[in-house]
Amino acid sequence: MPDETIRIGHLSTLYHTAFLLRGSDLLAQRGVRATWSLFPSGPDIISAMQAGRLDLGYIGMPPVIIGIDRGLELACIAGGHIEGTVMIADSTIRTLDECGSMQAFFSQLAGKAIGTPPKGSIHDVIVTDLLEKNRRPDISVRNYPWADFLSDALVQKEIAAAAGTPALATTARTYGNGRIVIPPDRLWPFNPSYGIVVMRRMLKNRDLLTRFLTAHEAACEWIRSDPAACARIVAGTTGMVDPGFVLETYRISPKYCAALPPEYIASTMKFAQTLHTLGYISRLIREDECFERSLIEIVHPGPHHYADGIADA
Numbered sequence: 001m002p003d004e005t006i007r008i009g010h011l012s013t014l015y016h017t018a019f020l021l022r023g024s025d026l027l028a029q030r031g032v033r034a035t036w037s038l039f040p041s042g043p044d045i046i047s048a049m050q051a052g053r054l055d056l057g058y059i060g061m062p063p064v065i066i067g068i069d070r071g072l073e074l075a076c077i078a079g080g081h082i083e084g085t086v087m088i089a090d091s092t093i094r095t096l097d098e099c100g101s102m103q104a105f106f107s108q109l110a111g112k113a114i115g116t117p118p119k120g121s122i123h124d125v126i127v128t129d130l131l132e133k134n135r136r137p138d139i140s141v142r143n144y145p146w147a148d149f150l151s152d153a154l155v156q157k158e159i160a161a162a163a164g165t166p167a168l169a170t171t172a173r174t175y176g177n178g179r180i181v182i183p184p185d186r187l188w189p190f191n192p193s194y195g196i197v198v199m200r201r202m203l204k205n206r207d208l209l210t211r212f213l214t215a216h217e218a219a220c221e222w223i224r225s226d227p228a229a230c231a232r233i234v235a236g237t238t239g240m241v242d243p244g245f246v247l248e249t250y251r252i253s254p255k256y257c258a259a260l261p262p263e264y265i266a267s268t269m270k271f272a273q274t275l276h277t278l279g280y281i282s283r284l285i286r287e288d289e290c291f292e293r294s295l296i297e298i299v300h301p302g303p304h305h306y307a308d309g310i311a312d313a
Contacts, residue, residue, distance in 0.1 A: 005209050009045040010058040012038060012148065013165050014238070014249050015256070016194055017219035018083040020057050020230055023237035026215040032208065040146040041118045046072065055202050056212070058154045060122030061192040061268045061273060061290070065142065068289050069281035073200040074253075075292040076268075077096065078213050078258045078299075080220065081202060082194025082306050083184035085123050086115075087146075088172045089161040096180045103279075105182070106136045112160035113142040115150045120280060123147075123163045126188050130275050154178060165253035170245055184253040191307075193253075195260075203292060213299045217258040220305075224256055228308045250310055259304035260293050 008104040021027050023038055037054065039045045042063035044235035048054045050072050064074050099105040114131075124143060131139055142159055144150055150162040151171045160167060161181060172178025184191075196216060204208060221231050229247035265287060272285045 004205065005035055006035050006208065006212060007037070007053065007055045007059070009037050009039050009048055009054040010019050011040075011042070012046070012167075012238075013058070013084070013194070014167050014234055014241070015084070015165075016058045017080060017216050017223070019234040020219045020222065021215060023123050023233040024219075026206065027212070028216055029185045030211040030215050032211050032215060033090060035261040041119050041121050043061050044121045047075070048266060049064075052201075055075055056196065056198045058194055059197050060194050062122045062125045062271050062280075063120050064195075064197050065268075065272050065275055065285050065290065068285050069283065074197055074290075075200050075203060076195040076197050076260070076290055077292050078196040078216060078296040079192065079260050079264050079304075079306075080194045080196060080216070080256070080258060081253070082190050082193055082264065082267075083188075083253045085126050085191065086166055086169045086180050087127075087161055087163045087165055087168050087182035087185050087186050087187065088154070088178045089181045090177050091179065093161060093181055094105060095179070096183075096186055102130070102134055106131070106134050106139060109136075109160050111138055111141050113140045113158070115142045115144055115153050115159035115162040117143065117147045117150075117164060118145060120144045122191065124191060125271065125275065125278070125280070126191065127163045128278055130187070132278065136284070151176065151178070161232075165193075167249045169252055170249045173248075174245065180252070188267070190263045192264050192268050192271070196258075200292075210295055210298060213258065213295055220256045220258045222304060223250060224254075224308055224310050226278050227251075242262045254310040255306045256310070257300075258296060259300045259306075260296050261304040261306070264304075264306075266290060
């Protein structure tokens with residue numbers, strides 16, 4: 001096998017397979033070498049790709065679409081997870097179910113701010129779109145450079161609610177009085193919370209990428225079948241949380257798979273339309289500009305597993 005190293009950019013998101021691949025021998029078994037760089041947000045990964053520092057990224061699709069609009073030649077070659085955005089707040093804010101409608105929910109946030117990761121992140125786009133659709137110009141979006149800052153901002157009353165990954169909800173429950181007020185499937189159904197994205201020049205290395213995707217698919221299946229074992233590995237790799245924290249994060253939105261089914265692609269293209277409507281991009285991006293499905297169709301040819309959930313642990 002060729003001795004090539006993939007330069008990978010990833011986020012602190014615990015349910016991405018990045019930490020599982022870093023902490024196990026799944027890549028080594030397939031002769032894949034990788035260097036790993038941690039970034040605060042998807043837009044930061046796009047900037048690093050644009051600067052030529054990365055070959056592959058774990059990233060939500062809206063930043064990818066924005067990067068393509070800037071002229072960056074990117075391709076999503078696999079999925080990973082869907083519905084990875086939750087909204088949290090403290091107990092003074094009623095949940096969406098308690099309010100009965102999205103309009104009633106947002107009425108209690110009048111004149112306040114919702115915190116999200118940086119502008120252009122999938123969480124920022126989802127919240128901005130919801131506020132636009134519900135005609136709430138009186139509610140602002142406050143962007144933070146690191147998603148990890150959101151919990152503190154909520155405690156300090158800088159923001160009334162926050163949108164981010166399931167780990168944000170776990171942190172809010174564990175270290176504060178936060179709770180989920182809008183669950184992932186109510187914010188944007190089947191939203192592509194992350195995929196495996198490469199610079200298009202990497203597509204000539206089909207064998208290397210196929211071996212990487214085989215490891216990625218194995219990691220997704222491992223999370224579904226034995227989340228407790230995966231949680232122990234991820235906790236050990238990060239050195240910052242315990243296995244129970246990781247396991248709870250897995251359970252909040254247990255929708256893991258490497259496939260790129262039609263639903264994933266349709267949701268992404270809906271994001272492209274929304275990004276254009278909201279002024280994030282200058283033109284409508286085509287499906288063939290975003291996706292290259294040939295490799296994952298070899299690695300994962302059957303039906304997707306996003307709806308399969310995870311095993312009890």
